[in-house]
Amino acid sequence: MEFVWRPNESKDTEDPLQIFTHVLYNGYSNPPGMDFDIVAGDPLWVNDRSSLGFNADVKSQQLDQFLSEKAEHYVTDDMIVLFGQDFRFMDAEYYYQSMDAMIEYMNLNYANKYNFIYSTPSNYIDALVKHNVTWTTKYDDMFPYSDVPDGFWSGYSTSRPNLKQQVRSLSSNFHASAQIYSLSALDQEMTKQSFD
Amino acid sequence: MHDEACPIFDDMIENHYIGHKFILDNFGVKPRIGWQVDPFGHSNTNARFFAEMGFDAWFFARLDM
Numbered sequence: 001m002e003f004v005w006r007p008n009e010s011k012d013t014e015d016p017l018q019i020f021t022h023v024l025y026n027g028y029s030n031p032p033g034m035d036f037d038i039v040a041g042d043p044l045w046v047n048d049r050s051s052l053g054f055n056a057d058v059k060s061q062q063l064d065q066f067l068s069e070k071a072e073h074y075v076t077d078d079m080i081v082l083f084g085q086d087f088r089f090m091d092a093e094y095y096y097q098s099m100d101a102m103i104e105y106m107n108l109n110y111a112n113k114y115n116f117i118y119s120t121p122s123n124y125i126d127a128l129v130k131h132n133v134t135w136t137t138k139y140d141d142m143f144p145y146s147d148v149p150d151g152f153w154s155g156y157s158t159s160r161p162n163l164k165q166q167v168r169s170l171s172s173n174f175h176a177s178a179q180i181y182s183l184s185a186l187d188q189e190m191t192k193q194s195f196d
Numbered sequence: 197m198h199d200e201a202c203p204i205f206d207d208m209i210e211n212h213y214i215g216h217k218f219i220l221d222n223f224g225v226k227p228r229i230g231w232q233v234d235p236f237g238h239s240n241t242n243a244r245f246f247a248e249m250g251f252d253a254w255f256f257a258r259l260d261m
Contacts, residue, residue: 001259007244019230019246020253027257028233121229125253143201145237146260153236157201164202175206 001025001073002128004135020125020135022080025073030083031066033059036098037088045098047105056105063102064110075135078127080119197232200239208245230254 001023006016026032035042046053071079089095103116144154198211219225230246230253232238238256246254 005243005247007240007247017244017247019243019251021243022253022255023259024233024255024257121231121253121255125229141240141243142238142259145258147236147258153201156236167207168204171204171207175210 002075002135003138005138007139018137020128021138024080024082025070028082029085031063031081033062034083034098034102035085035088036095037084038091038094039087040085044094045101045105047101056101059102060105060109063106064113067114075133076128076131078124078131080121080124197234200232200235200242201237205241205245208242212249228252233257 003021004018005021006018008017030036033042034045036044043053043055045056045059047056048054067079067081071077083095083099099118103118106114106116144152144157146152198208203211216227219227228251230251232242232254233256235256236258238258243254
């Protein structure tokens with residue numbers, strides 16, 4: 001689920017216009033059962049064996065299973081794992097306590113399989129580059145979108161034509177004014193005061 | 197993160213201009229990764245847009261079932 005996208009069929013040029021594309025595995029959500037936020041219902045990750053809430057053994061198995069399935073869909077052995085969802089990190093410290101515990105437990109008990117670190121999309125991309133993979137290429141678009149069987153998001157491109165026309169028209173006026181403004185700014189005799 | 201089906205190119209540029217200027221002014225950073233995780237479908241235009249803006253990569257989430 002990672003490829004290089006070359007839009008506009010620019011495939012044969014020497015320096016084609018292209019961008020690396022990553023499709024996330026399970027939306028922009030945490031792994032199932034790992035929604036540690038204060039607004040969510042999932043239990044926190046607890047490493048303390050003496051606690052009644054101890055669940056790191058079960059949770060780590062769940063996570064391992066999810067990541068193993070996910071790994072089949074990606075080429076390299078670097079993996080990006082998202083945490084959060086809409087309206088999450090309401091109380092970030094609370095969330096991070098579980099993630100800290102998870103990272104500690106996984107790196108201790110699954111060290112032969114995983115190395116968990118906090119990261120960012122840029123770090124992930126930098127890591128991918130080091131693998132020196134030749135990616136597959138895509139040329140066309142991803143429309144119309146279908147999120148359920150027989151359900152297509154084609155209507156939202158075509159509905160409310162009057163409103164869309166209004167936006168086009170406003171946009172056109174706006175950008176024309178911006179250009180006129182810029183051209184007049186190039187006139188050396190104009191001062192800042194005359195703009196204001 | 198703009199929609200990719202309805203907006204025209206000029207407005208996408210304007211949107212990113214404002215966002216990137218804010219990030220540059222306040223954090224001194226130029227983003228190089230696109231994060232289009234919730235638009236419903238993805239356009240060739242947008243792939244070209246990110247490529248021409250000099251982005252290294254973009255992520256998205258919504259792909260056909």
